Amino acid sequence: MQSPPTRRRPRPTQVAIAVAVAAAVGSGLAVVGTRQAPAQRPSSAATPARSLTSPGVPPAASDTPSPTPSPTVTVTDPSVTATVTTASPLAAPAGTTAPRPAATTPTAHTPTPAPVFHPDLSDPRWKEYAQELVSSAENSTLDWRSQYRYIEDIGDGRGYTAGIIGFCSGTGDLAHVLRLYRDAAPDNALVKYLPALAKVEGTASHQGLDPDFVADWRRAAQDPKLQHAQDAERDRFYFDPAVGQAKADGLHALGQFAYYDAMVMHGPGTDPDSFGGIRTAALRKAKPPSQGGDESAYIAAFLDARKAAMLRDPARHDTSRIDTAQRVFLQAGNLDLLPPLRWHVYGDAYTIPA
Structure with missing residues (x-):
C-alpha cells in the first residue's frame, strides 16, 4: 500500500503574488504570467518559459489597430513572473466607438442685484438735512447752528x-x-x-x-454747554421719538421728517392738535407700510391731517412748510429725501445741493 502523496505548502512569495494578481484582475487589469524552470533542476538546454495561453496557437489577427501599450507592472519570484497590464479607461471594445462625453449647456449667471440704499434720519448726513429743513420753517435760514x-x-x-x-x-x-x-x-x-x-x-x-x-x-448761548443742552433736548423730546415711531410705521426718510417736523411744531401728546392725535387721524384714512399700506398714500394722509390741525390754530395759518416743501418731495416720489432738494417756505426759496 503506497503512502498518500505529501502535500506541499505554497511558499509565502507565491501567496503574495497570487493575492496581487487577484487584486489586479478585480481592478480590471490584464495579467500575464510565466513560469520559469526551477533553478535546481539540471538540464542540458534551457527550458523556454511557458505561456499561460494555449501552446502553439498564434494570436488571432485583427483589423483593429493595436491600442497604445498600457503600462505594466512585473512581479518576479524564482518560479513565477506575473505581469500586470493596466487597461486604458478610454479604450472601446473592438468594433465599437467610444462614447462622446455628454454636451453640457452653460448655465446663465444672473447677477445678484445690489441692495437698494434707503437712508434714514439716523444717518448723520440726513439728520443734517432734517435740521436745515426745520430751520427754514422755524428760523428762515438753513444755518441752524446760528440759531442757538x-x-x-x-x-x-x-x-x-x-x-x-x-x-x-x-x-x-x-x-x-x-x-x-x-x-x-x-x-x-x-x-x-x-x-x-x-x-x-x-x-x-x-x-x-x-x-x-x-x-x-x-x-x-455762546457757551458750548448750553448748545449741547439744546441738542440733547431736541433729540430726547422731539427727534428720537419721531424717527423711532416713523421707523416702526415702516416709513423712509421723507416720512420720518414729516413726523419730526410735526413733533417740533405740535409737540407730543394725544389730543387732536398734537403729534399723536395727527397720526391717529392719518391712520383712519390710510395704512402705513408696517400694516401693508402704501407709503406715499399714508404720508399724504398724514400731511392732510397735520394741515387740518394747523388751520385750527389761528397762529399757524401758513401751511407752506407742508404745501410747498414736504408735499413737493412726496409728489416727486422722493421718499428717501435724496438731494438736490428744492422747496419754498413763507415764499422764500431754499436748496440743499447734491
Whole structure:
C-alpha cells in the first residue's frame, strides 16, 4: 500500500503574488504570467518559459489597430513572473466607438442685484438735512447752528420762543433745556430763571423773565454747554421719538421728517392738535407700510391731517412748510429725501445741493 502523496505548502512569495494578481484582475487589469524552470533542476538546454495561453496557437489577427501599450507592472519570484497590464479607461471594445462625453449647456449667471440704499434720519448726513429743513420753517435760514442764540416772542400764545427748534417758555421745553444746562454748568447765568419758567408754563406770560432774560440767553448761548443742552433736548423730546415711531410705521426718510417736523411744531401728546392725535387721524384714512399700506398714500394722509390741525390754530395759518416743501418731495416720489432738494417756505426759496 503506497503512502498518500505529501502535500506541499505554497511558499509565502507565491501567496503574495497570487493575492496581487487577484487584486489586479478585480481592478480590471490584464495579467500575464510565466513560469520559469526551477533553478535546481539540471538540464542540458534551457527550458523556454511557458505561456499561460494555449501552446502553439498564434494570436488571432485583427483589423483593429493595436491600442497604445498600457503600462505594466512585473512581479518576479524564482518560479513565477506575473505581469500586470493596466487597461486604458478610454479604450472601446473592438468594433465599437467610444462614447462622446455628454454636451453640457452653460448655465446663465444672473447677477445678484445690489441692495437698494434707503437712508434714514439716523444717518448723520440726513439728520443734517432734517435740521436745515426745520430751520427754514422755524428760523428762515438753513444755518441752524446760528440759531442757538435766537429768542423772541412771536405772538403765538406760547411766550418766548428760543433756540434751534423754538423751545418755548409757555410749553415747558425751554425749562427742560435750562435744567440740562444747570447740570452741566451749575453756576451759569440762566439758573436764576428756572423758578419763573415753572410759574409761566402753560401761559404766554413773561413774568419773572423780563427785563433781562433775552439778553442773558443770547450771551449764554455762546457757551458750548448750553448748545449741547439744546441738542440733547431736541433729540430726547422731539427727534428720537419721531424717527423711532416713523421707523416702526415702516416709513423712509421723507416720512420720518414729516413726523419730526410735526413733533417740533405740535409737540407730543394725544389730543387732536398734537403729534399723536395727527397720526391717529392719518391712520383712519390710510395704512402705513408696517400694516401693508402704501407709503406715499399714508404720508399724504398724514400731511392732510397735520394741515387740518394747523388751520385750527389761528397762529399757524401758513401751511407752506407742508404745501410747498414736504408735499413737493412726496409728489416727486422722493421718499428717501435724496438731494438736490428744492422747496419754498413763507415764499422764500431754499436748496440743499447734491
